[in-house]
Amino acid sequence: MRAADALCEALKAEGVKHVFGIPGGANLPTYDALYDADIRHIQVRHEQGGGHAAEGYAKASGRVGVAFATSGPGATNMVTAIADAIMDSVPTVFVTGQVRTDLIGTDGFQEADVTGITLPIVKHSFMVTDPRQIPEYIHKAFYIASTGRPGPVLVDVPQDLSRADIEYEPATGTPELPGYKPSTEGNIKQVRIAAKALANARRPIIYSGGGVVNANASEELRELCAADRFPVTCTVMGLGAFPAPHEQWVGMLGMHGTRAANYAMDESDLIVAVGARFDDRITGKLSEFAPRAKFIHIDIDPAEISKNVPAHIPIVGDAKDVLPKLTDEYRALQADPERLEEWWRQIHEWQEQYPLRYEDSEDSEIKPQRMIEAMYKATEGEAVITSDVGQHQMWCAQYYDFPRPRQWINSGGLGTMGFGLPAAIGAKVARPDDTVVCLAGDGSLVMVCQELATAAIHDIPVKIFLMNNGYMGMVRQWQELFWDGRYSAVEMGDSPDWVKLAEAFGWTGVRCTDKGEVEDAMKSALETEGPVLVDVHVTKEENCYPMIPAGAAARDMVG
């Protein structure tokens, strides 16, 4: 069998049904094999789009997302998506073509040292040096990508080796990797100490991150929170892991989180971090972060524990394994729930005093926050929402209550503008029966608008609700607040005409400029067959509040 055919067989053996990618010289054999393979290939229009689509697929489904690219520029185009996947721990396998082995190192046509370039941004990578390695490396790549802390794995396949003839033997079982043994169970002694500390805490809070989503542990998180009235906050990556709205839900934390969540972190005496990594967008000024708190830190990646904030009770393990043990141990202690009364009184006070709020327009102008509220109503809070990066992302995180995990798909760590549309395409391919909406920013969408063709050609009926304010809004906000209002290169102007652009790509395009019409425009887009773009013109210079200015402490939130 040709090694390229073995590659497709190996992918199928891993359960792959969809691949995103673009062919080129160096991966011609793979694409020839794909011609007969029973795998649906979605031909994207740029490799970055293919990479993000694989991420969206993985985030929406929990399965490994796969993207193909050719050597050189094909692979380098995918680098942003690979970096995005490592930052947000997305289980992905990237298969890149490489020039023939006799050309490697000669600066051959379309040659780039892709394993070298991606070294700092992959969980692991394999360079194929013998065609017989191909099925083995694919098997290992899937195992590494999907276990432990998930992440991207790259397999680089030289063109001549993928044409070679090999005996294909399916790789089975747990692959032999002497240096890779993720521990999942969590030390029970540590769990007991954590339970006892928790039973003694008077101002505890659960700080939950994307790791809970990755671990499929939101059920288990809910159980822990049912054991007592612990307040719960989530990072932007963790939204949906705890169902919102909920009486224990205090909102997102961090730079644009709620005051209640940030103040609760600030005042807490015991913070239980689960699958979260104390990113600078969460902590603000590190030396003033949660100064009264002790920390229980549950994470599958030991290197995250005490990386930014030293943990008093570290627990290395899978949230799905550890949380039920913690819940059981805690319940056995029969802690007095009354002790949390005072804490809740304080939190309710903050919630009443500082709700999320905005001033609605007097006329027909659409405030961006109102657009999110309309989106929530139009989708009945049930859509899978993908997002770009910027103000719209933060407003959505604030104003859209996500009842379930894997319903909110965004680029949190790398903060990649242009993530939303290709991620929506991937999510829709993974979950064809669910409504998938890309909440786009106009600065972001134009970076990947070629993928409008992908959705149209492959009949992937995603909807785009474009929050169009004519600016790269978040950068503009910073220039307004911290750079004396000197707007430098942030205006988008009125190009493109999004309705015409959508139509040119075979989409239905609708414009909406009246706040009374937004919800209906969205509803009608959801009912329209095929992909639809709703270009929503919102207030041009609205700022996203509340906000912890960069390098400030949670106490010093503004707006």
Add this chain to the structure above:
Amino acid sequence: MEAGTPDLIKLEDLEVTSGFTGRKHLLSLLVENKPGVLARIAGLFSRRGFNIETLVVGPTEDPDVSRLTMTVDGALHPIDQVTKQLHKLINVIKIRDMEPDQTIAREMAVFKVSASVESRGEIMQFAEIFRATVIDVSRRTLTIEVTGDSGKIDAFERMIRPHGLIEMARTGEVAITRSKPEA
């Protein structure tokens, strides 16, 4: 303890340990003998802002496994964070933070020293005291090989330097755990 009161942990009793130890650490890594492993380790150090003081790579008794011995300053970097990041590399099989009193560490160094007729005798005496070997000689120079722990090599360098140190090359330490006498 009162009946019904569980022995809870007092939050004020909880403490954290600092990752900074303030001393040099000798890390001994067993890694898969595969292309690119050294690049992964070097890349990790530069990406995380860790500094490697010395680094030695060589084969082990198992042809599929290489040993990498490195020294890292625990005053500058939290050692537990360094080792945990190293552990994340798939090709790193095992890491041992060598305890100084249970470790035999050796380094080799060669020194080229200017040796006039007057000073030659004294330099050769030093070499003898340090159980070093003269491995090359010319009319004006001596080249000397010394083996020992890094402290001994530092000491030899201090003795030799006043005579005019022309060139020095050191390997960096390799190390192995000391066996218990009864073993």
